[in-house]
Amino acid sequence: MKTIHWIILGIIFVITLVLEFTVLAGYDSHWWNAIPAFYAIFGFVMCLALIFSAKFIAKKILNRDINYYD
Amino acid sequence: MIEFLAIPGVLLIAGAALLTLFPERVRPALFLVFPVIAIAIIFSRPDGYSVAGALLQYDLVLMQTDTLSNLFGFIFAGGALVAGIYAYHLRELGQQVCALAYAGGALGVIYAGDLLTLIIYWEIMAVASTWLIWAKRTPETNGAGMRYLIYHVLGGGLLFAGILWHSVTTGSIAVESIPAEYTPANVLMLLGVAVNAAIIPLHTWLSDAYPKATMTGTIFMSIFTTKTAVYVLIRMFAGWELLIFFGAAMALYGIYYAIICKDMREILSYHIISQVGYMVCAIGVGTDLALNGAAAHAYNNILYKSLMFMAVTAVMYSAGTSKMFHLGGLYKKMPWVLTLYVIGGLSISGIPLFAGFVSKGMVIDAAGYGGHETIMLVLLVASVGTWLSVGLKLPYFTWFNKSDYEGELKPVPVNMYIAMGILAFACIFYGIFPNALYAWLPHAMDYEPYTVYHVVEITQIALLTFVVFWWMKKKLAPELTAVLDFDWFYRKAAPATRLIFVQNVNSFFARVEDGIQYSARYFARKFQNPMRWLNPFSDEKNEASTYSPSMEVVMSFILFGFLVFAVVYFT
Numbered sequence: 001m002k003t004i005h006w007i008i009l010g011i012i013f014v015i016t017l018v019l020e021f022t023v024l025a026g027y028d029s030h031w032w033n034a035i036p037a038f039y040a041i042f043g044f045v046m047c048l049a050l051i052f053s054a055k056f057i058a059k060k061i062l063n064r065d066i067n068y069y070d
Numbered sequence: 071m072i073e074f075l076a077i078p079g080v081l082l083i084a085g086a087a088l089l090t091l092f093p094e095r096v097r098p099a100l101f102l103v104f105p106v107i108a109i110a111i112i113f114s115r116p117d118g119y120s121v122a123g124a125l126l127q128y129d130l131v132l133m134q135t136d137t138l139s140n141l142f143g144f145i146f147a148g149g150a151l152v153a154g155i156y157a158y159h160l161r162e163l164g165q166q167v168c169a170l171a172y173a174g175g176a177l178g179v180i181y182a183g184d185l186l187t188l189i190i191y192w193e194i195m196a197v198a199s200t201w202l203i204w205a206k207r208t209p210e211t212n213g214a215g216m217r218y219l220i221y222h223v224l225g226g227g228l229l230f231a232g233i234l235w236h237s238v239t240t241g242s243i244a245v246e247s248i249p250a251e252y253t254p255a256n257v258l259m260l261l262g263v264a265v266n267a268a269i270i271p272l273h274t275w276l277s278d279a280y281p282k283a284t285m286t287g288t289i290f291m292s293i294f295t296t297k298t299a300v301y302v303l304i305r306m307f308a309g310w311e312l313l314i315f316f317g318a319a320m321a322l323y324g325i326y327y328a329i330i331c332k333d334m335r336e337i338l339s340y341h342i343i344s345q346v347g348y349m350v351c352a353i354g355v356g357t358d359l360a361l362n363g364a365a366a367h368a369y370n371n372i373l374y375k376s377l378m379f380m381a382v383t384a385v386m387y388s389a390g391t392s393k394m395f396h397l398g399g400l401y402k403k404m405p406w407v408l409t410l411y412v413i414g415g416l417s418i419s420g421i422p423l424f425a426g427f428v429s430k431g432m433v434i435d436a437a438g439y440g441g442h443e444t445i446m447l448v449l450l451v452a453s454v455g456t457w458l459s460v461g462l463k464l465p466y467f468t469w470f471n472k473s474d475y476e477g478e479l480k481p482v483p484v485n486m487y488i489a490m491g492i493l494a495f496a497c498i499f500y501g502i503f504p505n506a507l508y509a510w511l512p513h514a515m516d517y518e519p520y521t522v523y524h525v526v527e528i529t530q531i532a533l534l535t536f537v538v539f540w541w542m543k544k545k546l547a548p549e550l551t552a553v554l555d556f557d558w559f560y561r562k563a564a565p566a567t568r569l570i571f572v573q574n575v576n577s578f579f580a581r582v583e584d585g586i587q588y589s590a591r592y593f594a595r596k597f598q599n600p601m602r603w604l605n606p607f608s609d610e611k612n613e614a615s616t617y618s619p620s621m622e623v624v625m626s627f628i629l630f631g632f633l634v635f636a637v638v639y640f641t
Contacts, residue, residue, distance in 0.1 A: 001540065008484035009533055009537075012240075012533065013529075013530070013533050016198075016525075016526045016529045016530050016533075019522055019526050019531075022137050024522060024523055024526065025354050025374045025560040029438070029439075030438060030443055030446070031443070032447075037530065038525070038532040038640070039527045039528075039530035040080070040531070040532050040533070040534045041534075042308055042447075042450065042454075042530075042531060043454055043530060043532070043534035043538075044456045044535075044538055045452075046451050046535075046539035047454050047458055047534065047535040047542075048538055048542070049541065050326075050329060050451070050458060051329065051458070051538070051542050051545055051546065052327070052545075053326075054326050054329040055331050055545055057326065057330070058330040058553070059624065060629055060635070061516045061554065062330060062553045062554045062555075063551045063553060063554075064257060064551065064552045064553070064554060065551070065552060066550045066551060066552050067552070068552040068554075069562075070160075070553065
């Protein structure tokens with residue numbers, strides 16, 4: 001990932017935020033629509049949660065030696 | 071007769087038999103002919119067309135068409151065709167015949183109008199697909215194939231028991247929607263279908279067998295078994311609320327394993343469970359939008375899931391391993407395979423302009439608007455996990471991570487690229503023109519995928535997931551590990567199971583047999599000469615030759631008398 005890639009991703013993110021606060025300002029079909037940038041926060045938090053919980057489960061319970069069943 | 075042979079399922083199975091008569095050179099091309107004819111048949115039959123038959127006192131409906139069956143029929147026949155192109159270089163009769171018969175079984179289930187016809191095709195699928203695992207001929211696949219077969223025989227048995235019970239109690243064997251009542255017949259049928267749909271915890275046959283099957287075998291398997299079960303669930307169990315929760319659980323369960331696993335084919339296999347979870351969940355919701363979503367998602371899933379399996383298999387074919395631990399840095403040497411994989415990955419993650427976006431959104435929205443907002447959020451978490459595991463982790467550690475791949479690479483056959491190209495085109499085509507798919511869906515609906523809300527929603531989720539992945543990617547680095555699942559209970563417990571159900575039973579019977587033989591010997595010796603009981607000094611052995619003739623005559627009369635008495639008395 002070069003700096004230019006991060007800048008492009010940043011610009012796309014800003015566009016989605018602008019859209020959210022202009023076009024979608026009055027949008028309300030779920031309770032979480034009231035939270036600003038909900039889906040960004042959701043993606044961030046859930047991705048972290050998934051990585052750490054998966055890692056934890058794997059380490060504590062699921063991972064075995066590759067020849068476990070042989 | 072022509073009418074009978076023109077049933078897509080029968081056609082492909084007959085084709086499989088015909089394939090054995092042709093020389094090796096023409097077989098791969100002939101393989102492709104049958105799915106093409108099947109597609110032509112599907113397009114030429116009007117809605118509501120049916121073929122009747124009879125078995126004993128039952129009236130069978132061998133083929134019945136409507137919008138839903140045509141949608142699945144077309145994608146199955148198309149899937150068989152593309153997978154056939156992908157396997158064009160293969161010169162193994164067994165695999166070719168079984169793959170075609172397997173596709174025939176799946177198409178047969180789709181068009182079956184009654185449950186007896188359905189169960190026959192259902193079993194054909196199970197048996198034919200098992201060979202796609204066994205064909206690898208290693209001790210590992212011998213075991214996995216046997217476990218797979220036993221699981222499916224069990225599932226088929228449950229389904230058949232349910233069908234018989236259902237036909238006795240209701241008098242109907244039609245494939246039709248059944249009310250959500252937990253009667254024994256319904257529960258048995260649901261369990262039987264749940265095995266094939268890989269509903270947790272009945273999913274372990276999938277994650278056990280798919281990563282071990284032959285390279286092209288896995289591609290056929292990823293298309294048919296779970297999707298036929300999804301089709302049957304849509305037909306018969308729409309609106310069963312239980313399915314919502316199991317579906318959502320599957321979506322998450324598959325994701326967790328896809329994040330944990332380190333083998334490309336294992337990751338994609340677990341991810342099938344997650345994807346089928348979306349469909350099962352939508353079927354449980356049961357509204358028109360949800361059922362359309364389930365059907366559309368099954369359709370799209372066949373496109374991008376087989377594309378991803380094909381790309382991964384191409385890497386495996388080339389590099390000789392599917393373990394990401396040994397891969398990495400392939401982007402310079404296999405850029406086209408990477409591109410094709412990424413198209414599949416973007417599709418499955420529901421990124422706008424790709425096929426997954428237009429169907430996954432339907433399922434998630436259907437859950438949200440059907441009054442299941444929590445389930446909707448769970449499915450969104452699964453979307454995050456999809457993008458993280460198969461959209462980012464798998465390609466990153468396969469094609470990037472290292473600066474270059476040092477091992478030997480075999481060239482990838484052109485036919486593989488053609489097959490992947492067709493699917494990649496379809497993924498983009500349906501992503502840009504969703505109405506081409508929506509027009510084929512069974513229910514009327516008013517759904518627009520490309521709204522500002524949908525695009526903002528998925529873009530924000532995808533961007534931030536990417537940022538976290540990039541930040542945390544070291545945590546997901548591949549290592550060589552085996553991952554436990556529910557199959558532990560019958561794989562690790564196999565010695566105990568064998569002890570209880572085989573060895574103990576065997577030794578019990580052996581002991582009983584010994585006892586019987588011992589007592590037979592004992593009594594034979596004791597009754598050799600009953601005179602000895604009274605007179606210990608008489609002959610040890612009582613030889614008939616030492617009897618006097620008069621004795622023999624008397625004994626003969628007595629025995630004859632018994633015989634006459636018996637004849638007179640009993641007649």
